[in-house]
Amino acid sequence: MKVLENLINYIDERTGLKEPFLRAILHPVPKGSTWLYVFGSAIMTCFIIQVVSGMALGTIYSSSAGDAYESVKYISSVAPFGSLLRGIHYFGASAMIVFTGMHMLRIYLMGSFKYPRELSWLTGVGLLFLTVGMGFTGQILRWDQNSVWTVAVGANQAMRAPFIGKYLVEILNAGPEVGAQTLSHIFSYHVFLLPGILIGAIVIHIWMVLFNGISEPPKVGELVDPATYKKKYHDLLERDGQPFWPVSVSRDIIFSTIVVLGILALAHFVGPPAVDIPPDPSIIQAQPKPDWYLLWYFSLLAIMPKQLEDVSILLCPVIAVLVLLAPAILAPRGERSPSRRPWAVATVFMVVSFIGILTYLGVKEPWSPNFDAKAVPIEVIGAKSGPVYDGAQVFNTKGCLFCHTISHYGGTKGPDLTHVGSRLTHDQVTIRVINGGNNMPAYAGNITPEQLKSVTTFLESRK
Amino acid sequence: MTECKGCGNGPNEPKFMPDWSKVFVSREEFLKVLSFGLSGVIGLIAVIPGAGFVLNFLFRPQAPKWVKLGPLPNFKEGETARVGFRDPFFLPWDGVTANRSVWLRRNPDDQITVFSVSCTHLGCPVKWESKAELFMCPCHGGVYYKDGQVAGGPPLHPLPQYPVRVVANNVEIRIDTALTEG
Numbered sequence: 001m002k003v004l005e006n007l008i009n010y011i012d013e014r015t016g017l018k019e020p021f022l023r024a025i026l027h028p029v030p031k032g033s034t035w036l037y038v039f040g041s042a043i044m045t046c047f048i049i050q051v052v053s054g055m056a057l058g059t060i061y062s063s064s065a066g067d068a069y070e071s072v073k074y075i076s077s078v079a080p081f082g083s084l085l086r087g088i089h090y091f092g093a094s095a096m097i098v099f100t101g102m103h104m105l106r107i108y109l110m111g112s113f114k115y116p117r118e119l120s121w122l123t124g125v126g127l128l129f130l131t132v133g134m135g136f137t138g139q140i141l142r143w144d145q146n147s148v149w150t151v152a153v154g155a156n157q158a159m160r161a162p163f164i165g166k167y168l169v170e171i172l173n174a175g176p177e178v179g180a181q182t183l184s185h186i187f188s189y190h191v192f193l194l195p196g197i198l199i200g201a202i203v204i205h206i207w208m209v210l211f212n213g214i215s216e217p218p219k220v221g222e223l224v225d226p227a228t229y230k231k232k233y234h235d236l237l238e239r240d241g242q243p244f245w246p247v248s249v250s251r252d253i254i255f256s257t258i259v260v261l262g263i264l265a266l267a268h269f270v271g272p273p274a275v276d277i278p279p280d281p282s283i284i285q286a287q288p289k290p291d292w293y294l295l296w297y298f299s300l301l302a303i304m305p306k307q308l309e310d311v312s313i314l315l316c317p318v319i320a321v322l323v324l325l326a327p328a329i330l331a332p333r334g335e336r337s338p339s340r341r342p343w344a345v346a347t348v349f350m351v352v353s354f355i356g357i358l359t360y361l362g363v364k365e366p367w368s369p370n371f372d373a374k375a376v377p378i379e380v381i382g383a384k385s386g387p388v389y390d391g392a393q394v395f396n397t398k399g400c401l402f403c404h405t406i407s408h409y410g411g412t413k414g415p416d417l418t419h420v421g422s423r424l425t426h427d428q429v430t431i432r433v434i435n436g437g438n439n440m441p442a443y444a445g446n447i448t449p450e451q452l453k454s455v456t457t458f459l460e461s462r463k
Numbered sequence: 464m465t466e467c468k469g470c471g472n473g474p475n476e477p478k479f480m481p482d483w484s485k486v487f488v489s490r491e492e493f494l495k496v497l498s499f500g501l502s503g504v505i506g507l508i509a510v511i512p513g514a515g516f517v518l519n520f521l522f523r524p525q526a527p528k529w530v531k532l533g534p535l536p537n538f539k540e541g542e543t544a545r546v547g548f549r550d551p552f553f554l555p556w557d558g559v560t561a562n563r564s565v566w567l568r569r570n571p572d573d574q575i576t577v578f579s580v581s582c583t584h585l586g587c588p589v590k591w592e593s594k595a596e597l598f599m600c601p602c603h604g605g606v607y608y609k610d611g612q613v614a615g616g617p618p619l620h621p622l623p624q625y626p627v628r629v630v631a632n633n634v635e636i637r638i639d640t641a642l643t644e645g
């Protein structure tokens with residue numbers, strides 16, 4: 001121990017770091033800083049896990065478009081610990097996003113974004129977007145078929161921006177189309193640009209936490225007034241504050257250990273996301289989808305009325321930024337307790353429900369045609385020949401099956417037609433097939449009179 | 464405002480920012496402005512070539528190129544076929560990423576139409592369902608007729624078409640940076 005003490009003193013004499021370190025680690029925190037205060041340090045732990053696992057993955061990963069896919073396959077199936085590391089990196093990113101969301105909810109509900117911590121909230125919003133940006137660029141680095149088409153989908157959305165759409169597409173693709181420069185640019189953003197900004201923003205964020213102190217648990221009726229808050233806070237700390245080390249720190253470390261063990265368990269038992277087929281855009285068997293944390297946005301675009309789509313694609317991100325920035329700008333003073341802020345609680349409930357439901361829909365994708373649907377079998381058709389049987393073959397081959405279900409066979413995009421014969425007449429079915437409607441194509445030019453007659457006969461028989 | 468001794472708050476303390484009224488009469492004030500200016504120059508020298516390099520694709524000339532899709536007899540009348548080709552603007556290390564596809568339709572009147580495979584809704588690749596004679600998008604269920612017009616689902620615009628020509632009995636398409644709408 002004496003040797004260690006001498007070493008510390010040697011360094012301190014030449015750097016003066018001991019005092020600021022001890023002041024930071026021993027700074028007083030308000031009493032009542034409980035387990036709800038552990039999410040921030042959990043995010044930091046996840047970030048460290050990401051940096052370490054990312055640096056390790058980067059020693060084998062190739063950012064050349066021609067080789068990246070094979071390098072990911074090699075990491076996943078040949079390299080020692082490769083699959084585990086990819087899993088740790090993936091679930092570490094997921095945990096970072098989850099805890100960022102929970103941290104922000106805690107801060108919002110407890111009114112901790114109010115004076116003097118408004119800038120902590122604003123940098124926190126920036127950190128959220130940087131974290132999601134890291135996740136999105138990381139998904140692209142898998143460089144499989146899904147990644148390539150995910151970039152294409154992102155570019156298609158960017159194309160809708162008035163005046164600057166073409167340039168946004170070129171910046172996202174690093175050229176007019178997805179190619180070699182797309183991957184090398186996104187690799188550079190993922191490992192240099194975004195982490196650099198992220199580290200800078202984390203340093204500023206933590207500095208502000210140390211400068212303003214951890215917010216005390218809110219008390220009903222104790223309003224934040226910038227004129228008196230700082231004095232009240234310091235009085236509170238002097239009265240019954242406790243040093244950050246060891247009680248609060250140990251709580252943070254216990255929770256972070258549980259998080260890291262959870263990441264490790266998921267990486268081992270669930271494994272990293274599967275690598276899709278090679279990134280060949282000429283193979284069009286692709287159903288691009290973002291990773292889970294952006295699925296809600298993908299769903300939103302699916303259920304949005306199509307006339308509103310252009311506007312919403314462009315405005316949604318802007319609105320999201322403004323909504324997230326708003327609390328610190330519009331409500332920097334006043335009541336902090338959630339029991340006196342019912343609208344804040346309702347907003348959290350609505351946002352969490354909204355994102356949860358849209359994510360669930362994104363997993364289920366009820367709006368997508370089911371191209372893998374099995375043909376309606378003879379036992380369901382109820383005939384081995386004749387017009388009903390012929391109509392079922394038309395139903396199976398003309399694409400009706402992709403969107404409509406009959407007795408559990410088919411897709412779910414359109415209405416279930418299992419009992420369509422009992423709710424629509426012959427004429428109504430015929431008109432619908434010929435004219436289409438809502439999302440259904442008009443089959444007038446795609447179907448012969450005989451096919452039309454048999455398919456309507458088949459549908460009429462579904463009672 | 465936080466209290467800070469030696470931060471230029473007192474009357475006799477050195478100030479960080481230059482006093483513009485004394486820039487040409489005080490050595491210290493002149494050196495402050497010079498330091499700010501030269502720092503900006505260093506920043507610009509570091510950033511401009513780097514930014515130009517990162518955004519090189521904005522400055523590369525992209526004259527349209529005609530790409531061969533194959534001999535005309537390869538494409539049957541009344542049928543739609545997927546045709547692959549190599550992106551004419553490819554880079555040597557593109558690998559399979561430079562492969563591209565289009566949907567080519569040869570109409571009975573011998574007219575050739577070549578569609579982009581990207582759905583106009585969000586850009587997912589559309590499939591051709593030959594028996595239904597429809598293009599269908601797997602993502603959000605966009606549907607197009609064989610002539611590329613919207614048949615159903617969320618797309619608002621028809622499938623984009625490439626300019627086509629037949630040269631020496633070979634079908635060729637023009638690759639631009641932007642597609643026209645059919």
